[in-house]
Amino acid sequence: MSKINQTPIEEPLALALDGRIPPAVFLLTGCVAVIGCNSLVLSPIAPEVSRSLDASVQGVMIASAAFGLGTAGSALFLTRHIDRLGAWRMLRLAFAALAAALGVSALAPVLAMLVAAQLVAGLAAGVALPAIYTNAATVAPAGRETETVGIVLTGWTLSLVAGVSLSAVLADILHWRAVFALVCLLAVGAFLILALNGRRDTPSDEPAMAPLAALRTPGLLPLLLACGAFMASFYGVYGYIGAHLAGALGKPVSANGLLTLVYGLGFGGAVLLDRPVQRLGAHNLLPFAFAFVAAIYLFMMWGAHSFGILLAVAFVWGLANHLGLNMLIVRLSGIAPGRRGAIMGLNSATTYIAAFVGTLGFGPVYAGLGLPAAAAMAALLTLVAALSAAR
Structure with missing residues (x-):
């Protein structure tokens, strides 16, 4: 399968010459943080969600399981299109779907809708994470691949430290829906930056590789x-x-x-x-x-x-x-x-x-x-x- 060339429309020459970490790496870090927030915030606010939707805490956590199931499924069956369509394009599409799913999660009137929304969020995350790691390896300066990936991985730290800590506070002060609304806004912001960041993929004519x-x-x-x-x-x-x-x-x-x-x-x-x-x-x-x-x-x-x-x-x-x-x-x-x-x-x-x-x-x-x-x-x-x- 031919390799996709993922290049920006205008790549600053200085970055290529001095090996600095490109700004796109920090955008990818933020994308990881958004996905991590959604995957981690439900557990601390589950009691509030259960009271609001008149469901058990165990029932609420089905939504978390649905997220994980969707992530695994799409990672296995949909990410093959990253190599054919391009990692930046797939990342934009995934974040558009993620933002929509988070919006529905914030507005869900019943548990079934929250579960369904989190399943869609998982499908989006299962495409987004491999696309993020693919882009990180692509934009990394030569000889600094480990450092670049390490920066991207700190997005999980942001979600652990900020997401888990703030979710319970927001749920107490405002409402559990405010938690998903905030993560939705972050996803929308990430999508807009991705849409405007100038990086484009060169599509491949090769068929997408079968999952296994x-x-x-x-x-x-x-x-x-x-x-x-x-x-x-x-x-x-x-x-x-x-x-x-x-x-x-x-x-x-x-x-x-x-x-x-x-x-x-x-x-x-x-x-x-x-x-x-x-x-x-x-x-x-x-x-x-x-x-x-x-x-x-x-x-x-x-x-x-x-x-x-x-x-x-x-x-x-x-x-x-x-x-x-x-x-x-x-x-x-x-x-x-x-x-x-x-x-x-x-x-x-x-x-x-x-x-x-x-x-x-x-x-x-x-x-x-x-x-x-x-x-x-x-x-x-x-x-x-x-x-x-x-x-």
């Missing part, structure tokens, strides 16, 4: 296995650490918010390490990054009964996860540039399937044996990721 055909790309399957094990371990522990703080340590709900904040600061702070990692070589360090995450889970298992230790672990956990995810995306995006959209789609699909499997699979382990056992299981999975990445 990209799996034949040499070296891809071990990296997708590593991605699945890495993400399943994260979501398996992250999904139950809040319950551990409340049940085993007797901490208030705010303690979970503090731990999430500390994790987000570690995740975002790791961007300072991306340039040294770039010099050392992301291709060589990925197995060691996963092994480092496995060691963190073992330390978490040892310190699970101390809130102070868990806070310290959360910071290092966020830092290590940033490095691992960054290196993984750089490795994946460099395997076959002409198939980058399809490969990034498979990465997103693997991520969201792993999130579902990890959350579901770790539940019985946590219920029966507690957080230390879940952390031990996560360590084993992350070692599998390290071994797979070493291949």
